[in-house]
Amino acid sequence: MVKKIALMPALLLIVAALSAQRYVSPVKSVLLRGPYLQSVTPSSAVIRWRTESPHILTVKKGESVVLRAPFSGQWSNKETGESIEVKPSKTTVFTIKDGSGCLEERFEVQVTK
Numbered sequence: 001m002v003k004k005i006a007l008m009p010a011l012l013l014i015v016a017a018l019s020a021q022r023y024v025s026p027v028k029s030v031l032l033r034g035p036y037l038q039s040v041t042p043s044s045a046v047i048r049w050r051t052e053s054p055h056i057l058t059v060k061k062g063e064s065v066v067l068r069a070p071f072s073g074q075w076s077n078k079e080t081g082e083s084i085e086v087k088p089s090k091t092t093v094f095t096i097k098d099g100s101g102c103l104e105e106r107f108e109v110q111v112t113k
Contacts, residue, residue, distance in 0.1 A: 033049060034047075034048055034049030035049040036048055036049070055105065055106065055107040055108065056107075056108045057107065057108070057110070058110045058111075058112060059088075059109060060111070061089065061113055062087070063087065064086060065087075066083055066084070066086075067083060067084050067085075067107045067109075068083040069082055069083070069096045070105070071096075071098050071103050071105075072098070073097050073098040073099060073103065074097060074099075076093075076094050076095045076096070077094065086109060088111055089111065090111050091108065091110045092108075092109050092111075093106060093108050094106075094109065095107070
């Protein structure tokens with residue numbers, strides 16, 4: 001997860017802590033690393049953290065699944081919004097990015113027989 005913010009030095013640590021707490025994932029995962037700062041400049045920074053596992057879902061061939069992100073954006077299949085319904089015929093990775101390019105989520109849908 002990547003999030004760019006405008007820096008306010010006095011509030012930087014508070015923002016970093018709140019950023020990690022406000023993120024809501026449709027799949028429960030354990031925080032492995034972070035939040036930590038990268039690419040710090042006088043006017044911006046990137047806050048990153050790493051979780052235990054990516055979003056991996058399994059569906060039977062011919063079934064559909066709804067993917068939900070914690071933000072609205074454009075999906076890799078060109079749809080927009082917070083959620084999409086997909087019916088892949090083979091294992092497929094779907095991504096969503098917010099309009100500012102700060103947030104991105106990855107969903108792998110594995111198809112079984």
